Amino acid sequence: MSDANTAATVPGGSLEATEKALPRARPRPRSHALRLMAPAAFTLLFVVVAIVGPALVPYNSVEVKVADRLIPPLHQTRSGEVAWLGTDRLGRDMLAQVLSGARVSLLVGAATVLLAGTVGTLLGIASGYFSGAFDNVVMRLADVQLAFPSILLAILIASVMGQSVTNVIITLAITRWVKFARVARSAALAAKERDFVQAAQALGASHTRILLGHVLPFTMTPLLVIATVEFGLVILAEAGLSFLGLGTPAAMPSWGLTISTGRDYLDSAWWISAIPGLALVFVVVAVGSLGDRLRDLLDPHMRKL
């Protein structure tokens, strides 16, 4: 493995193990598929709620109802409605806020994984397929970037970018492409040795055609696992950036931002910080275990990756 850092800390490394393991179809214990159901269902629930929820319970960030401020969960507002999750310092409904926050998380998570995944995968398969100088440049760049703890790099980039959803997505994609590139690269290295790629080469197929038609499909299984795991990590990172005031703009009710504003009301209104955090943990656990189980199902050798 060209990555000295990982290779040294994981001798006989897991990445090599992945390469060897990739081509082999393994028997799939039925229990693995069954164990997938619960986290998959919870993840699906999150996605559906994030898409449909804000339409059912709309959130208005500029609405101010001072008389309804800081109402605890399950209590009535002045107009007689039940504030299921309470209200915040300006009388805005927390349920609506949490639902809209789910949409922000979904949007940032999906867009970032798509962007980082596309860039990382293309660089990775090209890197593994062509080897040589290109491979060296890409992988050294990846090494150097890993010198930064990814959240630190995100903080640094976000600090010069200004607050917007697009900027958060770009920032997080920059910090997250490396994982995709590495996994795609090792899968491409394995694919290169396989008969179907060598046959395509012998038939005179172009590099582009071989890469996109033959190597890319081969990398999809491990990349699907990585994409799932990264989706959860990106949502967590977005919340962290927004908490620090470096993420989404104030009008967007990102969970991280709501948790941060709740800090000033810990004595009087614990729910403002507590509830979005619970939602965040729920989603990250669901997506994280979905990733774990997918990995167990599809490729047990990726465990240590």
Added chain:
Amino acid sequence: MIAYILRRLGYAVFVVWGAVTIIFVVMRFVPGDPALAMLGPTATAEQVAATRVRLGLDRPVLLQYSSFIGRSLTLDFGDSYRLGGPAIGHVFDRMPATLLLALSSTAFALLVGFPLGVAAAGKPGGALDGLISRASLVGQALPTFWTGIMLILLFARTLRLLPSAGASTWQHLVLPTVALGLPFLSIVVRLVSSGLLDVLSENYVRVARSKGLKESRVFYVHAVRNMLLPVVTVVGLQLGTLIGGAVIVETVFAWPGVGRLLIDSIQNRDYPVVQGATAVLAAVFVILNLLVDVVYTWLDPRVRLTGGA
């Protein structure tokens, strides 16, 4: 052994150079003119022009880059706009607090995680194992900033047992340590219990037992040492998360470390301090990884022979 460490050291230097380069590139994207940011909105055009010349901003990018690298070698990131004096001095002033927090969190994670992992492995599939493994799954997903706030809510505001902000007594260390250490702890628990289960079914453990060795000797001499390898690896891989997490936890608990300095400096557009703090944190991360590699060679002599990279 020496050759291996030298090679790792060379690699570390390369990586730190890369990190400094990333900082230089990112700082090129600072909106507006750094000279203007430094002088504030009341500055005249002449003052801005003079400062641009003094900062070398009128020179070609490559020249700026080479002088930036040169100054980084001497840890000169310029003077803090806000606090005055060399930026790096302020970073070093805050360093001990961050190291203390990182160290205490690591200690907390290992000291609590290890016994819990052993307990979970004691009866695989048992009630305790189920409870511990579920808790550690959730623990890994905990966002440190939220856990921190919940700890403040519970232990500082409701129970009034511990202080929520500052760093004057040892009690101030407790909540930040727990908030930062919990995800790490959860990972340690998982590793230790699954590692022990793997190791205890190995042939050398069976041989050790059949020789009639005492169970404690089998455990500490044969099992634990082999199980430590993945733990050390993951401790190394977690250091980055820990440093990143420290930035956030320090902000939550008003802990006077480099992380809080970094966030304060970002909010005040104090870019020399931002650069210095990021460079130092990245360097610390690289050095810690280097130490982990060395510990690894000591634990697993095979690495020396195969040479790692």
